[in-house]
Amino acid sequence: MVKKVNLWMAFLSMIAVALTMVFLVNGVSAQGFPKKPLQIVVPWAAGGQTDMITRLAAHQLTKFLGQPVVVLNKPGGAIAVGTDFVMKEPADGYTLVSAGATLFIAPKIQKMPYTVPDLIGLGELSESKCAILVRKDAPWSNLKEFVEDAKKRPGDIYYGIPGTGNVQTVWWESLKEQAGINIVSVPYSGDAPIIAALLGGDVKAGFIDMPLVLPHVKAGTLKALAISDRDEDSPGVMTFKDQGFEGKFVMWRALSVRTGTPKKVYAVLEDAFKKMLIEKSYADALRKMGSIPGTMTGEKFVNFVKNEDKLYAEMLQKIPKK
Numbered sequence: 001m002v003k004k005v006n007l008w009m010a011f012l013s014m015i016a017v018a019l020t021m022v023f024l025v026n027g028v029s030a031q032g033f034p035k036k037p038l039q040i041v042v043p044w045a046a047g048g049q050t051d052m053i054t055r056l057a058a059h060q061l062t063k064f065l066g067q068p069v070v071v072l073n074k075p076g077g078a079i080a081v082g083t084d085f086v087m088k089e090p091a092d093g094y095t096l097v098s099a100g101a102t103l104f105i106a107p108k109i110q111k112m113p114y115t116v117p118d119l120i121g122l123g124e125l126s127e128s129k130c131a132i133l134v135r136k137d138a139p140w141s142n143l144k145e146f147v148e149d150a151k152k153r154p155g156d157i158y159y160g161i162p163g164t165g166n167v168q169t170v171w172w173e174s175l176k177e178q179a180g181i182n183i184v185s186v187p188y189s190g191d192a193p194i195i196a197a198l199l200g201g202d203v204k205a206g207f208i209d210m211p212l213v214l215p216h217v218k219a220g221t222l223k224a225l226a227i228s229d230r231d232e233d234s235p236g237v238m239t240f241k242d243q244g245f246e247g248k249f250v251m252w253r254a255l256s257v258r259t260g261t262p263k264k265v266y267a268v269l270e271d272a273f274k275k276m277l278i279e280k281s282y283a284d285a286l287r288k289m290g291s292i293p294g295t296m297t298g299e300k301f302v303n304f305v306k307n308e309d310k311l312y313a314e315m316l317q318k319i320p321k322k
Helices: 002-025 049-065 080-088 102-109 143-152 167-179 191-200 210-219 263-277 280-288 298-317
Strands: 038-042 069-073 095-098 119-135 158-162 184-188 205-209 222-227 250-258
Touching (some): 038 049, 038 080, 049 250, 049 263, 119 143, 119 191, 158 191, 250 263
Parallel strands (some): 038 069
Antiparallel strands (some): 095 250, 119 222
16 A cells, blocks of 8 residues: 555656646746846947946846856947847847837837837836037027027037937927027037037937936037926026927936746846846936936836827827928
8 A cells, every 4th residue: 555655646746846837938937037148139329328338238147147257348220229139039038128119119210120019018128318519619508599509500410319219319300390400410420429429520410318427518519409307407497398399318328128928928028127127226326417317117117118109199190301
């Protein structure tokens, strides 16, 4: 009798082991994730605000995930080069992409290696105010003066954008439509090259994060013509609304993963993301950079993205097709 019980117990143990192996092979269990380093793709050149914030987040996530999180800069083709790389990687949670509204705008403007449903938002990294910047010696002191001058010489004023099919592209086109002006865009690989072009006089204006250009504003080499919201570091600079222009013009950044990432893996990443957002060192570092931490992760952030997607779709409908 004892022998039969032992045989029966052995049989049950074999079944349990077999079932466990099946679950593991099919990815049902996320126990042990992550087992290797993760990578975050930034589809712009190094040195921009997205790049710097992503590197800060990577450092924090490394602590909470227990594996190195490395940042890969893959600029080019608007964000096509970086997103193409992401879409060729497995949907296993080991490859993330760092981008904000541009990630959801680009496929509406041009052919991209992904569609909006191919990616799912993980969480909001940060928010920051944005402004239109010009050289300190530019003849304009505010956006109204810039617009008046542009109306007098259509096609003569050049402005920089970080690639094409991004949120700044939409903002500029919206402002041009509202103002009734004809100014010319020049694409660069990111915000840092635009700042260099501004300082060098290659372009006359750029729509850039205030945190990234604040050192230049304080040094007196660049000045803001309009800002998304009043800022204590930029006293006297009028908002877009103050000058009669409609638009949110706030830059939010986020991390996303490929749709199809196992739910349990997504949950592990979301948990680490939540811990990062309440980490004092993360918040302090962001504020020193002129940004504030995000507040949304998981389903709440996914719903926010859906609303933003709808908002930009409506904005694009108002812009003439080029």
